[in-house]
Amino acid sequence: MSQTGVHLPDQEELIWHNGGGAGDEKISSDQETERRQTRDDSLRTFLQHLRMTPETLLDLASEKESFGFACVCAFLITKLKIRVSFSTLDLSGLPDFSPTRVSVFLSSLPLSVEELVVGPQWARASSLPAFRHFLQRVSEARSQDKDKDKDEQGEGDSGFVRVKSFVFTAESIGPSGAPEILPLVLPGLQKLCLKGNSLAEEGGKALAAAVETGKADCLQSLDLQETGLQLKGLEGLKAVCTAINKKPLQVLETLCLSDNWLGDEGIGVLCDVLCVSHLPCVKELRLRECGIGDVGIERLAVVIKGGHVPCLEVLDLEENRFKGGGVRTLASSLRVERVPRLKKLNLVTFGLEPDAVSMGALLQALTSEGCPTLEDVQLSVGGGKAGDQRQDEEEGEKSKSGNEERVGEGGRKCQAEENLRMLGAGRVPVVRTISLRLEGAQLLPFFEEVVRAPADPPFVCADLSVEKPEIMGVEALTKAMQMRRFGYLRKLNWLLSPPQSEALLSAQTEFLSSFCITPQPLLIEMYLPECGLSEEDARLLGGFVRDGHLPALRLLDLEGNDEMGNEGARAIVRGLDECEVGLPPLEQLDLDSTDFGLFLSEIGALSKAGKLNHLSILSLSLSLLDEDGLFGLAEAVQVGALVSLSSLYLEDNPVGDSEGWRELFRAVGESEKGLPKLQFLGLRKTSAGEEAHVLATAIQRGKLPALRDLNMEDTGLKEEGVKAFADLLRTDALPAHQGSRLVLGAGPYPRLDDDDDEAEEEDTQTDFDQLMAAIVASEKGLPGLSSLDLSGGVLRVGGVWLAAGLMLGKLPSLSEIRFSNMQMGDSLLEALGEAVKKGVMDKVTKIKLMKNSDIGSRGVDSFLNAIAESRDGLPKLSELYLYNKAAGPCGLSVAAALGSGKLPCLKSFGVCFACCFDSAGMRAVGGVFKEGKCPPLLEILRFHYSRERADNASGPRPNFDPLLAELAEREGEIPGITEIDLSGGVIGKEGMCALAAILGRGNFPKLTRVCICSCHVENEALTAFADAFRSRENPNLTALVMNGNRFNKQGVAAFLNALPPQSLRGLSFLGLVGLSAQETDGNAASAELSALVQKAQSQGKLPLNCRVHY
Known part of the structure; x- marks a missing residue:
């Protein structure tokens, strides 16, 4: 009833x-x-x-109108036990659902799926209860199935739980979500992929707890790539390894820890459990880019030597930092009785190829009878590194390698050459993938052997990086290509470095022509920057594309090859057009500093035709871009041909007017999909700023949802554009992705008629106060913004809004502040000082406030004293620049900040005030260094004033003698300082003597650059400087810049005569600009100076390679 x-x-x-x-x-x-x-x-x-498939189900679920039908179908598949093959179901591409829809969809999913791929939308806070309920459903069903006779289950029975694998796409779960999700996911699971998810310490401990309680006992594959296990002193890794030590993973076969900077210490932690008793079945161990050095590799080699990984089949150590000893120790461990199943070994490194002696030892091990039955070894080989004296002594005895003799001491180049010849001749057949990084004459021995060998080399894949090759080497490479013996290139990095000789350019053309004979079906990356490509070379490239000889190409870099001209660029574009399929795999096209901007319209048409439909990165900065090109690009956007574009750089292109930009931005806003993947948009030094309001409209309409880096520096941004962006901020319509950067500089853009002085002097400064106020007024602010640059506009009270935004939590991730030339006053620095005291600038790493002439000593003192007086200061600040301020004496506050210990990460510090340091301030700053209280990481110290402003300054210049005197009295080392710049002040005889003491006593062992331009240094002071070196030397100093001072050629002569030989033997640059201008006959003075320099070089007082500018 x-x-x-x-x-x-x-x-x-x-x-x-x-x-x-x-x-x-x-x-x-x-x-x-x-x-x-x-x-x-x-x-x-x-x-x-x-005919329901995973793709069909997901397509139905993606649309609002068919979502319910998808859920019904999924439910019926489970309810009716329909045999549907759902081996993998990728849910990561589905749109963000409401919590209700998430619950309904997950409740309907069949549990017969073998692998589930989930994205961030499923594990966020609003969806987590439903996702957790789904995981509990899986766990309960799995427990029930344990009691069933599996033979009774049909082959395609949808009632049987088959979820064996869980893949969480990048940034799906974080440290806080891991403790809730992992305990439910792991029981009964065979494969878990957490690649790209930041577990850090908390997540690592959650995984460790699951392992220790037996929830991971069935795990066969564990992917922890790029999960932050190295953070906080490797706490996450240590927790996981401790858990494995207590509860071994008996069936784990694949372990991936790549892209976690474990270092040698972390490898030591891993090796403690890398043994039969704890990980007995490990077949694949992947440790790419883990920061492993020689010590770590030696520790791993000890594990291998001990026979602790007998099942190991794959060892991936790509892109680590080992070089010498580690490689030799690893080579000695490669014995069949220790790793009988080892098949694949990856030792490719980046720029740190093993020295020649170590590589020789490895090649010898790989060709020995006791080597494991390796099938695929991947190596990096360089031609010039040969090991140190100790290695030479170890290899001092002559030994045989094939038919070639290898000698230790005195024969290091022979060893390097022998290694190349062994590999080129195919005498190490297990090496199937080779990464060659060769320079100069090193190209010849390898390819000479490739040509001479009786059969083709054993390689299946090769990366070739060539720098400054000699002609004979290029000819040998060309010959190998013509013989069809080098048709397995994967990456080509060709660096000729200008200027190039005609003979070398001719050999380059011959090399390129060999691609017509030997197509490169594997070539995915082709770097040809600034190598002097001619029009003929460009025609060859166009022909390769047209004839389908580069079918797999993903990256083409032709930056800086303006020699090919219009016709060369046209030939390449024509080749793309005439190719039946174009270059569908092409993802990155770098055409900076070429004439390709004239053909952007054609490139847009190719995209419309589907011949560049995977293009992701397009760079056409400084490329003669014209209005027609922008219109053509707009057409491609309008029809959705560029939806894959993630980066678009069109900088340094002074298009005549802004109509083309307006059309492009309008097309983005009115097209059906816009540019949904575009993250980086570079418009610097164009006229795009005049149409910023149209771009803002496109953003408002949601047509640029992925945008995270917008650079509109010097684009002539006007009030209308600023207002439009302020509206975006106020309504939270600007994408706020983590790590995003916003540059809305209002400086003038370069014009085609840049000789027009009136155009350059036009007042383009724009009021940005409303922009900053909008951030504070918005509901969410910009939570992901890491860098903000509004240089060139006007910010009178906006600085206060900036501080308010920080204190109200509207800019919680802000790390870089660049507000230069903005007419800001003391209120900005006073407000930032308050923010420092509140502790809301703890994430800020860079502050650059330059050319703000309205800031005085009050603001500077307030800000710097706030750092010194605050509890935590600026703990992550690495750069602080306060250039070109018209301030009074501020030396005491500078000293207070530098000596406070509140700037522990500061590396570069610069102030540039008129009369900013009186004698007391100078001594105070010097005292900070004298007493060893300066920031421990400080590298660059700049107290300079630009020469032009110094010459025109109305007040007295700062006298740096007291500062230098204090620095000279420092007894211990200040190891970090690499550069000191005191330009624009005054340095007398005492100061120059103190500077000589600083350079000669070794108190600053890493100091390589000293700049004292326009410091009124006279002949007597310069001579005293040289005299002070009579008993001292500084082999580390590479640059001494003394332009614009008061000494003349007689002073220079006295300086060079007094300078002891070899005292500045590392000097590569000496700046003496401005001397000849003091002489009546400038040409004669230059000749005399040149003679003085040559004499000093002949006497060993200046190095022969030292460039002297005068």
Whole structure:
């Protein structure tokens, strides 16, 4: 009986309806069963006709109109136990659902799926309860299935739980989500992929807890690539390894820890559990880019030597930092009795190829009888590194390698050459992938052997990086190509470095022509920057594309090859057009500093035709881009041909007017999909700023949802554009991705008629106060913004808004502040000082406030004293620049900040004030260094004033003699300082003597550059400087810049005469600009100076390679 008094018949009443007896009951039940069977059969037939696949199901679920139907289909597949092959179901591409939809969809999913791929939308806070419920459902069903006889389950029975693998795409779960998700995911699971998810310490401990409690006992594959296990002193890794030590993973076969900077210490932690008792079945160990050095590799080699990984088949150590000893120790461990199953070994490194002696030892091990049955070894080989004296002594005895003799001491180049010849001749057949990084004459021995060998080399893949090759080497490479013996290139990095000789350019053309004979089906990256490509070379490249000789190419870099001209660029574009399929795999096209901007319209048309439909990165900065090109690009955007574009750089292109930009931005806003993947948009030094309001409209419409880096520096941004962007910020419509950067500088853009002085002097400064106010007024602010640059506009009170935004939590991730030339006053620095005291600038790493002439000593003192007086200061600040301020004496506050210990990460510090340091301030700053209280990481110290401003300064210049005197009295080392710049002040005789003491006593062992331009240094002071070196030397100093001072050629002569030989033997640059201008006959003075320099070089007082500018 219902509460309303209306009787509702139950099932039993329906069965016994009309007073039927027992016989009627049986008939009714049979009829009901038959009816249900007919219904189920009809549904099965319907679903089978649908031919439901994972792709079909996901496509239905993606659309609002068909979402319900998708859920019904998924539910019926499970309910009716329909045989549908769902080996993998990738949910990461589905749109963000409401929590209700998430719950409905997950509740309907069949558990017969073998692998589930999930993205961030499934594990965020709003969806987490439903996702957790789904995981509990999987866990409960798996437990029930343990009690069933699996033989009774049909081959395609959807009721049987088959979820064996879980893949969480990058940034799906973080440290806080891991403790809730991992314990539910792991039980019974065979494969877990957490690649790109930041577990850090908390997540690592959650994984460790699951391992220790036996929840990971079934795990066969564990992918922890780029999960932050190295953070906080390797706490995450240590927790996981400790758990494995307590509860071994007996069936784990694949372990991936790549892209975690474990270092040698982390490898030591891993090696403690890398043994039969804890990880007995490990077959694949992947440790790419883990920061492993020689010590770590030696530790791993000890594990291998001990026979602790007998099942190991794959060892991947690509892109680590080992060089010498580690490689030799690893080579000695490669014995078949220790790793009998080892098949694949990857030792490719980046720019740190093993020295020649170590590489020789490895090659010898790989060709020995006791080597494991390796099938694929991947190596990096360089031609010039040969090891130190100790290695030479170890290899001092002559030994045989094939038919070539290898000598230790005195024969290091022979060893390097022998290694190349062994590999080129194919005498190490297990090396199947080779990464060659060769320079100069090193190209010849390898390819000479390739040509001479009786058979083709054993390689299946090769990366070739060539720098400054000699002609004979290029000819040998060309010959190998013509013989079709080098058709397996994967990456080509060709660096000729200008200027190039005509003969070398001719050899280059011959090399390129060999691609017509030997197509390169594997070539994915082709770097040809600034190598002087001619029009003929460009025609060859166009022909390769047209004839389909580069079918796999993903990256083409032709930057800086303006020699090919318009016709060369046209030939390459024509080749793309005439190719039947174009270059569909092409993802990155770098055409900076070429003439390709004239053909952007054609490139857009190729995209429309589907011949560049995977293009992701397009760079056309400084490329003669014209208005027609922008219109052509707009057409491609309008029809959705560039939806894969993630980066677009069109900088340094002074298009005549802004109509083309307006059309491009309008096309983005009005197209169906816009540019949905575009993250980086570079418009610097163009006229795009005049149409910024149109771009803002496109963003407002959601057509640039992935945008995270917008650079509109010097684009002539106007009030209308600033207002439009302020509206975006106020309404939270600007994408706020983590790590995003916003540059809205209002400086003038370069014009085609840049000789017009009036155009350059036009006042383009724009008021940005409303922009900063909008951030504070918005509901969310910009939570992901890491860098903000508004240089060139006007920010009178906006600085206060900036501080307010920081204190209100509207800019929680801000790390870089660049507000230069913005007419800001003291209020900005005073407000930032308050923010420092509140502790809300703890993530800021860079502050650059330059050319703000309205800031005085009050603001500077307030900000710097706030750092010194605050509890934590600026703990992550690495750069602080306060250039070109018209301030009074601020030396005491500078000293207070530098000596406070509140700038522990500061590396570069610069102030540039008129009269900013009185004598007391100078001594105070010097005292900070004298007493060893300066920031421990400080590298660059700049207290300079630009020469032009110094010459025009109305007040007295700062006298740096007291500062230098304090620095010279420092007794211990200040190891970090690499550069000191005191330009624009005054340095007398005492100061120059102190500077000589600083350079000669070794107190600053890493100091390589000293700049004292326009410091009124006279002849006497310069001579005293040289005299002070009579008993000292500084082999580390590479640059001494003394332009614009008061000494003349007689002073220079006295300086060079007094300078002891070899005292500045590392000097590569000496700046003496401005001397000849003091002489009546400038040409004669230059000749005399040149003679003085040559004499000093002949006497060993200046190095022969030292460049002297005067």
